[in-house]
Amino acid sequence: MGKADEVREGVSLTNLDQELFVDAGVTKRDLVDYLDAVADRLLPVLRDRPLSVMRVLRGQDAFMQKNLPKYTPEWVPRAKLWAESSHRTVTYGLCNDRRTLLWFGNQRAVELHPALTRVEPVGQTDLIMDLDPPEGADFSVAVAAARLVRQALADVGLAGALKTSGSKGVHVFVPLVAGLSFADVAAATRAVGARAERIDPELATTAFIREDRHGKVFLDSTRAGGGTTVAAVYSPRIRPGAPVSFPVRWADADDVTPSDFTVKTAVELLGGSDPWAEELPEPQELPAELVAEGHTIPIARVAAMHEGKRRARARRESGESE
16 A cells, blocks of 8 residues: 555545546546545445445556455445355445545545445335436437336326436436335336336337337336446446536436536535435335236346347348248
8 A cells, every 4th residue: 555645534545646547537536535525415325235336446447346355444334245146245345434435435436336225124225217328319318218207107106316327328216115025126117117118119118139229218127136236326437527426306407418517516516405315205115006017027138138049049040041
Protein backbone atom coordinates (compact mmCIF):
# COMPACT_ATOMS: atom_id res chain seq x y z
CA MET A 1 0.00 0.00 0.00
CA GLY A 2 1.39 3.40 -0.96
CA LYS A 3 1.80 6.35 1.37
CA ALA A 4 -1.55 7.88 2.31
CA ASP A 5 -2.44 11.17 0.64
CA GLU A 6 -5.14 11.69 3.26
CA VAL A 7 -6.90 9.87 6.10
CA ARG A 8 -10.68 10.00 6.64
CA GLU A 9 -12.57 7.99 9.28
CA GLY A 10 -9.34 6.10 9.87
CA VAL A 11 -9.16 5.03 6.19
CA SER A 12 -5.87 5.72 4.42
CA LEU A 13 -6.61 7.16 0.98
CA THR A 14 -3.88 6.72 -1.61
CA ASN A 15 -3.05 7.85 -5.16
CA LEU A 16 -5.91 10.33 -5.08
CA ASP A 17 -4.67 12.38 -8.02
CA GLN A 18 -4.57 9.47 -10.47
CA GLU A 19 -7.12 9.44 -13.28
CA LEU A 20 -9.93 7.10 -12.24
CA PHE A 21 -10.16 5.29 -15.58
CA VAL A 22 -9.65 6.09 -19.25
CA ASP A 23 -12.05 8.82 -20.44
CA ALA A 24 -13.42 9.29 -16.93
CA GLY A 25 -12.46 12.93 -16.81
CA VAL A 26 -12.16 12.60 -13.03
CA THR A 27 -9.56 11.48 -10.51
CA LYS A 28 -9.74 8.98 -7.70
CA ARG A 29 -10.02 11.98 -5.36
CA ASP A 30 -13.14 13.09 -7.25
CA LEU A 31 -14.65 9.63 -6.73
CA VAL A 32 -13.90 9.57 -3.00
CA ASP A 33 -15.15 13.15 -2.54
CA TYR A 34 -18.34 12.31 -4.41
CA LEU A 35 -19.04 9.15 -2.38
CA ASP A 36 -18.39 11.06 0.82
CA ALA A 37 -20.74 13.86 -0.23
CA VAL A 38 -23.64 11.49 -1.04
CA ALA A 39 -22.99 9.01 1.79
CA ASP A 40 -26.11 10.00 3.75
CA ARG A 41 -28.24 9.29 0.67
CA LEU A 42 -26.34 6.24 -0.59
CA LEU A 43 -25.84 4.24 2.60
CA PRO A 44 -29.57 3.61 3.21
CA VAL A 45 -29.75 2.10 -0.30
CA LEU A 46 -26.78 -0.21 0.38
CA ARG A 47 -27.38 -1.13 4.01
CA ASP A 48 -27.54 -4.88 4.76
CA ARG A 49 -27.50 -5.79 1.07
CA PRO A 50 -24.71 -8.10 -0.18
CA LEU A 51 -22.56 -5.84 -2.35
CA SER A 52 -20.84 -6.59 -5.63
CA VAL A 53 -18.58 -3.88 -7.03
CA MET A 54 -17.01 -3.01 -10.35
CA ARG A 55 -13.40 -2.02 -9.77
CA VAL A 56 -10.99 -0.49 -12.24
CA LEU A 57 -7.34 -0.67 -11.26
CA ARG A 58 -4.77 1.48 -12.99
CA GLY A 59 -3.78 0.02 -16.36
CA GLN A 60 -6.32 -2.82 -16.15
CA ASP A 61 -9.78 -3.54 -17.50
CA ALA A 62 -12.72 -3.13 -15.15
CA PHE A 63 -13.76 -6.28 -13.30
CA MET A 64 -16.63 -7.38 -11.08
CA GLN A 65 -15.71 -8.36 -7.53
CA LYS A 66 -18.09 -10.23 -5.23
CA ASN A 67 -15.77 -11.91 -2.75
CA LEU A 68 -14.04 -9.50 -0.38
CA PRO A 69 -10.25 -9.67 -0.89
CA LYS A 70 -8.14 -11.28 1.84
CA TYR A 71 -6.64 -7.93 2.86
CA THR A 72 -10.06 -6.45 3.72
CA PRO A 73 -9.97 -4.83 7.19
CA GLU A 74 -11.76 -6.80 9.90
CA TRP A 75 -14.06 -3.86 10.62
CA VAL A 76 -15.73 -4.09 7.16
CA PRO A 77 -19.17 -5.71 7.71
CA ARG A 78 -19.71 -8.88 5.69
CA ALA A 79 -22.05 -11.75 4.97
CA LYS A 80 -21.22 -15.27 3.79
CA LEU A 81 -23.77 -16.59 1.31
CA TRP A 82 -23.97 -19.68 -0.86
CA ALA A 83 -23.81 -18.87 -4.59
CA GLU A 84 -25.76 -21.49 -6.51
CA SER A 85 -24.35 -20.35 -9.87
CA SER A 86 -20.72 -20.94 -8.87
CA HIS A 87 -21.39 -23.59 -6.19
CA ARG A 88 -19.32 -21.86 -3.54
CA THR A 89 -19.64 -19.65 -0.50
CA VAL A 90 -19.08 -15.97 -1.27
CA THR A 91 -18.06 -13.43 1.36
CA TYR A 92 -19.84 -10.23 0.39
CA GLY A 93 -19.18 -6.82 1.87
CA LEU A 94 -22.03 -4.93 3.52
CA CYS A 95 -21.60 -1.21 3.00
CA ASN A 96 -23.37 -0.04 6.14
CA ASP A 97 -21.30 2.99 7.17
CA ARG A 98 -19.22 5.89 5.90
CA ARG A 99 -15.93 4.24 6.84
CA THR A 100 -16.70 1.19 4.69
CA LEU A 101 -17.88 3.37 1.80
CA LEU A 102 -14.61 5.31 1.87
CA TRP A 103 -12.66 2.05 1.97
CA PHE A 104 -14.48 0.81 -1.14
CA GLY A 105 -13.77 4.14 -2.84
CA ASN A 106 -10.08 3.77 -2.06
CA GLN A 107 -10.24 0.30 -3.64
CA ARG A 108 -11.38 2.05 -6.84
CA ALA A 109 -14.75 0.36 -6.54
CA VAL A 110 -16.47 2.69 -8.98
CA GLU A 111 -19.77 0.88 -9.45
CA LEU A 112 -21.82 -0.33 -6.48
CA HIS A 113 -24.24 -3.17 -7.24
CA PRO A 114 -26.25 -4.17 -4.16
CA ALA A 115 -28.39 -7.30 -4.19
CA LEU A 116 -32.15 -6.98 -4.53
CA THR A 117 -32.47 -8.70 -1.17
CA ARG A 118 -31.22 -7.95 2.31
CA VAL A 119 -29.29 -10.33 4.52
CA GLU A 120 -32.36 -10.85 6.72
CA PRO A 121 -35.02 -11.95 6.14
CA VAL A 122 -34.28 -14.06 3.08
CA GLY A 123 -36.39 -13.08 0.11
CA GLN A 124 -36.46 -10.41 -2.57
CA THR A 125 -37.32 -6.88 -1.49
CA ASP A 126 -37.50 -5.03 -4.82
CA LEU A 127 -39.10 -5.54 -8.21
CA ILE A 128 -36.94 -4.01 -10.93
CA MET A 129 -37.63 -3.28 -14.56
CA ASP A 130 -34.49 -2.47 -16.54
CA LEU A 131 -35.29 -0.59 -19.75
CA ASP A 132 -32.66 -0.71 -22.47
CA PRO A 133 -33.24 1.50 -25.54
CA PRO A 134 -31.95 0.34 -28.93
CA GLU A 135 -28.54 1.44 -30.15
CA GLY A 136 -28.54 5.09 -31.23
CA ALA A 137 -32.04 5.83 -29.91
CA ASP A 138 -32.82 9.03 -28.08
CA PHE A 139 -33.18 8.81 -24.31
CA SER A 140 -36.79 9.92 -24.70
CA VAL A 141 -37.79 6.47 -25.96
CA ALA A 142 -36.54 4.90 -22.73
CA VAL A 143 -38.63 7.41 -20.78
CA ALA A 144 -41.68 6.63 -22.92
CA ALA A 145 -41.22 2.92 -22.25
CA ALA A 146 -40.83 3.61 -18.53
CA ARG A 147 -44.24 5.27 -18.60
CA LEU A 148 -45.69 2.03 -20.03
CA VAL A 149 -44.25 0.20 -17.03
CA ARG A 150 -45.67 2.84 -14.72
CA GLN A 151 -49.12 2.34 -16.26
CA ALA A 152 -48.85 -1.45 -16.01
CA LEU A 153 -47.98 -1.11 -12.33
CA ALA A 154 -50.76 1.37 -11.65
CA ASP A 155 -53.28 -0.99 -13.25
CA VAL A 156 -52.67 -3.46 -10.40
CA GLY A 157 -52.28 -0.87 -7.66
CA LEU A 158 -48.48 -0.68 -7.56
CA ALA A 159 -46.17 2.32 -7.79
CA GLY A 160 -42.50 2.67 -8.68
CA ALA A 161 -39.71 5.21 -8.72
CA LEU A 162 -37.58 6.11 -11.74
CA LYS A 163 -33.84 6.55 -12.06
CA THR A 164 -31.30 6.68 -14.84
CA SER A 165 -29.17 3.57 -15.07
CA GLY A 166 -26.05 5.69 -15.43
CA SER A 167 -25.69 4.32 -18.93
CA LYS A 168 -28.27 4.85 -21.68
CA GLY A 169 -31.36 3.35 -20.07
CA VAL A 170 -33.55 3.67 -17.00
CA HIS A 171 -34.63 1.54 -14.06
CA VAL A 172 -38.08 1.43 -12.48
CA PHE A 173 -37.93 0.33 -8.82
CA VAL A 174 -40.91 -1.10 -6.95
CA PRO A 175 -40.14 -1.65 -3.24
CA LEU A 176 -41.71 -4.83 -1.88
CA VAL A 177 -42.51 -6.09 1.59
CA ALA A 178 -39.83 -8.33 3.05
CA GLY A 179 -39.71 -12.08 2.69
CA LEU A 180 -41.30 -12.64 -0.72
CA SER A 181 -40.09 -15.67 -2.63
CA PHE A 182 -37.71 -15.17 -5.51
CA ALA A 183 -40.00 -17.22 -7.76
CA ASP A 184 -43.03 -15.04 -7.09
CA VAL A 185 -41.11 -11.78 -7.57
CA ALA A 186 -39.66 -13.12 -10.82
CA ALA A 187 -43.13 -14.10 -11.99
CA ALA A 188 -44.57 -10.69 -11.11
CA THR A 189 -41.72 -8.98 -12.97
CA ARG A 190 -42.45 -11.03 -16.10
CA ALA A 191 -46.12 -10.10 -15.85
CA VAL A 192 -45.35 -6.38 -15.51
CA GLY A 193 -43.13 -6.57 -18.59
CA ALA A 194 -45.79 -8.41 -20.60
CA ARG A 195 -48.50 -5.93 -19.57
CA ALA A 196 -46.30 -2.93 -20.45
CA GLU A 197 -45.52 -4.46 -23.85
CA ARG A 198 -49.21 -4.97 -24.57
CA ILE A 199 -49.93 -1.28 -23.96
CA ASP A 200 -47.66 -0.26 -26.86
CA PRO A 201 -46.03 -3.17 -28.69
CA GLU A 202 -44.61 -0.79 -31.31
CA LEU A 203 -42.49 0.94 -28.69
CA ALA A 204 -41.43 -1.79 -26.28
CA THR A 205 -40.67 -5.50 -26.31
CA THR A 206 -39.86 -8.27 -23.87
CA ALA A 207 -37.96 -10.22 -26.57
CA PHE A 208 -34.85 -11.58 -24.89
CA ILE A 209 -33.11 -12.40 -28.18
CA ARG A 210 -31.61 -9.16 -29.49
CA GLU A 211 -32.41 -9.83 -33.15
CA ASP A 212 -36.11 -10.09 -32.27
CA ARG A 213 -36.34 -6.59 -30.78
CA HIS A 214 -36.49 -4.74 -34.11
CA GLY A 215 -35.44 -1.35 -32.79
CA LYS A 216 -37.75 -1.33 -29.77
CA VAL A 217 -36.96 -0.64 -26.12
CA PHE A 218 -36.15 -3.88 -24.31
CA LEU A 219 -38.18 -4.41 -21.14
CA ASP A 220 -35.76 -6.61 -19.22
CA SER A 221 -37.83 -8.59 -16.74
CA THR A 222 -34.98 -10.93 -15.74
CA ARG A 223 -33.72 -8.91 -12.74
CA ALA A 224 -35.00 -11.35 -10.17
CA GLY A 225 -33.48 -14.12 -8.10
CA GLY A 226 -31.16 -14.64 -5.17
CA GLY A 227 -28.00 -13.44 -6.90
CA THR A 228 -29.51 -10.52 -8.78
CA THR A 229 -27.96 -7.08 -8.43
CA VAL A 230 -28.49 -3.69 -10.02
CA ALA A 231 -26.42 -0.50 -10.02
CA ALA A 232 -27.45 1.47 -6.96
CA VAL A 233 -29.03 4.88 -7.24
CA TYR A 234 -26.23 7.46 -6.85
CA SER A 235 -23.63 4.87 -7.92
CA PRO A 236 -21.05 6.09 -10.46
CA ARG A 237 -20.65 4.05 -13.62
CA ILE A 238 -17.54 3.15 -15.61
CA ARG A 239 -18.49 5.17 -18.66
CA PRO A 240 -16.90 8.20 -20.36
CA GLY A 241 -17.42 11.25 -18.19
CA ALA A 242 -18.14 9.16 -15.05
CA PRO A 243 -21.96 9.42 -15.06
CA VAL A 244 -23.99 8.36 -12.03
CA SER A 245 -27.30 6.58 -11.69
CA PHE A 246 -29.62 9.38 -10.63
CA PRO A 247 -33.23 9.63 -9.43
CA VAL A 248 -35.67 11.35 -11.78
CA ARG A 249 -39.10 12.57 -10.80
CA TRP A 250 -41.71 11.28 -13.22
CA ALA A 251 -42.81 14.84 -13.97
CA ASP A 252 -39.24 15.81 -14.94
CA ALA A 253 -38.37 12.76 -17.02
CA ASP A 254 -38.78 14.50 -20.39
CA ASP A 255 -36.32 17.23 -19.43
CA VAL A 256 -33.20 15.25 -18.55
CA THR A 257 -30.54 13.12 -20.19
CA PRO A 258 -28.19 10.60 -18.50
CA SER A 259 -25.18 12.83 -19.18
CA ASP A 260 -26.65 15.52 -16.92
CA PHE A 261 -25.65 13.50 -13.88
CA THR A 262 -21.96 12.86 -13.28
CA VAL A 263 -19.53 12.55 -10.39
CA LYS A 264 -18.75 16.25 -10.91
CA THR A 265 -22.32 17.58 -11.27
CA ALA A 266 -24.57 15.37 -9.15
CA VAL A 267 -23.84 16.84 -5.72
CA GLU A 268 -24.66 20.38 -6.80
CA LEU A 269 -27.83 19.18 -8.54
CA LEU A 270 -28.95 17.45 -5.37
CA GLY A 271 -28.44 20.49 -3.18
CA GLY A 272 -29.72 19.46 0.22
CA SER A 273 -32.36 17.06 -1.12
CA ASP A 274 -32.64 13.29 -1.48
CA PRO A 275 -35.07 12.84 -4.39
CA TRP A 276 -34.79 9.04 -4.25
CA ALA A 277 -36.01 8.89 -0.65
CA GLU A 278 -38.74 11.37 -1.56
CA GLU A 279 -39.94 9.49 -4.65
CA LEU A 280 -39.58 5.87 -3.52
CA PRO A 281 -42.93 4.38 -2.44
CA GLU A 282 -43.37 2.42 0.76
CA PRO A 283 -42.88 -1.37 0.45
CA GLN A 284 -45.85 -3.01 -1.28
CA GLU A 285 -47.52 -6.41 -1.41
CA LEU A 286 -47.53 -8.23 -4.73
CA PRO A 287 -51.06 -8.63 -6.14
CA ALA A 288 -51.98 -12.29 -6.42
CA GLU A 289 -53.30 -11.80 -9.96
CA LEU A 290 -49.94 -10.42 -11.11
CA VAL A 291 -48.01 -13.33 -9.60
CA ALA A 292 -50.42 -15.88 -11.08
CA GLU A 293 -50.16 -14.33 -14.55
CA GLY A 294 -46.38 -14.29 -14.33
CA HIS A 295 -46.19 -17.97 -13.52
CA THR A 296 -47.83 -18.68 -16.89
CA ILE A 297 -45.09 -16.77 -18.76
CA PRO A 298 -41.94 -18.74 -19.68
CA ILE A 299 -38.68 -17.66 -18.05
CA ALA A 300 -36.99 -15.49 -20.68
CA ARG A 301 -33.47 -16.94 -20.51
CA VAL A 302 -34.74 -20.51 -20.64
CA ALA A 303 -37.10 -19.77 -23.52
CA ALA A 304 -34.34 -17.96 -25.41
CA MET A 305 -31.96 -20.88 -24.94
CA HIS A 306 -34.48 -23.33 -26.39
CA GLU A 307 -35.32 -20.95 -29.24
CA GLY A 308 -31.64 -20.46 -30.03
CA LYS A 309 -31.15 -24.21 -30.28
CA ARG A 310 -34.23 -24.52 -32.48
CA ARG A 311 -32.98 -21.82 -34.84
CA ALA A 312 -29.51 -23.32 -35.02
CA ARG A 313 -31.02 -26.69 -35.86
CA ALA A 314 -33.21 -25.11 -38.55
CA ARG A 315 -30.18 -23.40 -40.11
CA ARG A 316 -28.26 -26.66 -40.17
CA GLU A 317 -31.16 -28.50 -41.76
CA SER A 318 -31.61 -25.72 -44.31
CA GLY A 319 -27.95 -25.94 -45.23
CA GLU A 320 -28.10 -29.71 -45.64
CA SER A 321 -31.06 -29.49 -47.99
CA GLU A 322 -29.47 -26.95 -50.31
